Amino acid sequence: TFLENIPLIWNRLSFTDKVTMRNIFRYKKRFFMTIIGVAGCTALMLIGFGIRDSISNMVDINFKEIIQYDGMVNFEDDASDQIKAEALKQIQSTKNVMDAQMGFVYTTKTYDDKVDETATVHVFDKEDVCREFKKLAENLDVHIGDKITIEDAEGTPHEVNVSSITEMYVNHFVLMSRKYYKEVFGKDAGSNTVYLSTTGDDVAQKLLANHISTIQGVEGISLFNGQLDNFYSMVKGLNGIIWVLIFSSMLLAFVVLSNLITVNISERQREIATLKVLGFRR
Numbered sequence: 169t170f171l172e173n174i175p176l177i178w179n180r181l182s183f184t185d186k187v188t189m190r191n192i193f194r195y196k197k198r199f200f201m202t203i204i205g206v207a208g209c210t211a212l213m214l215i216g217f218g219i220r221d222s223i224s225n226m227v228d229i230n231f232k233e234i235i236q237y238d239g240m241v242n243f244e245d246d247a248s249d250q251i252k253a254e255a256l257k258q259i260q261s262t263k264n265v266m267d268a269q270m271g272f273v274y275t276t277k278t279y280d281d282k283v284d285e286t287a288t289v290h291v292f293d294k295e296d297v298c299r300e301f302k303k304l305a306e307n308l309d310v311h312i313g314d315k316i317t318i319e320d321a322e323g324t325p326h327e328v329n330v331s332s333i334t335e336m337y338v339n340h341f342v343l344m345s346r347k348y349y350k351e352v353f354g355k356d357a358g359s360n361t362v363y364l365s366t367t368g369d370d371v372a373q374k375l376l377a378n379h380i381s382t383i384q385g386v387e388g389i390s391l392f393n394g395q396l397d398n399f400y401s402m403v404k405g406l407n408g409i410i411w412v413l414i415f416s417s418m419l420l421a422f423v424v425l426s427n428l429i430t431v432n433i434s435e436r437q438r439e440i441a442t443l444k445v446l447g448f449r450r
Contacts, residue, residue, distance in 0.1 A: 169193045191432065198428060205424035212417030220410045227399040230337040231392050239377075239391035240273070241362040247385035252359055255385045259362055264376050267365040269293065272349075272357040276319045278342060280308045287340035289318065291349045291357040304340040305333045318342060320353050328352050338399075366391070 169189050171178050181189070192199055241259060243252055252270070259268045272291040277284050285307050310316055315327045328344070349357045366376060373393045380389050 191436075198431070202424070202428050205428075206421060209417045209421035209424065212420070213414055216410050216414035216417065220407060220414075223403050223406055226337045227396060227403060231396060231399075234334070234336060235392070236365070237363040238366045238393065239364045239389060241268075241364060241380055241389045242273075242387045243360050243362075243385050244387040245360075247387075249359070251385035255383045256362055258383050259364070259380055262376065262379060264366050264368040264372050265364060266367055269363050270359045271361045271363055272346070272359055273361045274321045276321070276323075278304065278308065278316055278318045278340070280310060280316055283308050285340055287318075287342050289342045289344070291344055291346050293346050304336075304342070305330065307340075324353075326352050364389075364391070 170193065171181075171189055178186070241255075243255070247255075256268060256270055259265060270293065273288060275286065275288050278287045279285065285304055287304055305311070308316055310330050312330055312332055314330050316330060317325045318328050319325050328342075328348075344352075346357050366373065368376065370393060373391055377389050377391055380386060
């Protein structure tokens with residue numbers, strides 16, 4: 169072996185250590201098979217546990233820490249401003265509604281020179297809630313101070329400035345103030361959505377949704393409370409797949425190592441038998 173050329177190290181090794189070094193470096197293919205096999209299985213386990221840790225808290229972080237409203241009420245397309253204003257007052261006075269604010273939401277395309285993404289644009293009255301979200305920024309490869317192109321509700325493209333970026337785990341979002349929307353798009357954003365902040369358990373939430381859906385001008389209502397159950401079910405299903413991945417990688421590591429160990433032991437037995445036949449003793 170290579171170590172035999174370094175007497176300072178080789179001469180200080182015991183007989184067992186020398187035999188071990190010989191066995192390791194004698195079969196180089198098997199040596200690398202062992203390293204690559206164990207490294208691959210370990211990588212699979214790390215991936216499994218990493219995905220599990222990543223998705224386990226994703227829903228709670230996204231819908232309880234980042235998004236600070238509990239649901240959205242959508243108006244009918246032909247609802248007048250007066251009907252929307254009356255509906256907002258009724259929603260604000262409804263039991264278990266802590267706060268309700270008017271906004272404008274539409275789905276559109278955002279893009280730069282190379283990549284385009286579908287995103288939901290949210291226009292708020294208050295400028296301090298406006299952020300442009302993380303994954304979209306990564307996909308478009310933009311940073312704070314850059315410009316991206318966003319189409320308005322009619323499909324006309326306009327350039328907007330990215331003032332800040334924050335994390336978001338579900339879908340792509342672009343948030344801007346009503347003032348900036350008018351400055352960029354040259355028209356008022358209007359109002360087609362009410363953002364809700366609510367209280368109460370699941371039963372109270374269902375009663376609240378049923379009541380709001382009967383208000384004139386309201387087309388539909390979506391509360392995150394119901395969506396969370398679907399997300400939790402999805403995460404639970406993914407957990408099962410991840411545990412299969414982790415268990416399979418552990419089983420694969422066991423098979424790789426046990427096979428290599430079995431082959432090595434078999435070879436050592438044959439070598440010892442040969443030595444005994446030649447007259448060597450224990």
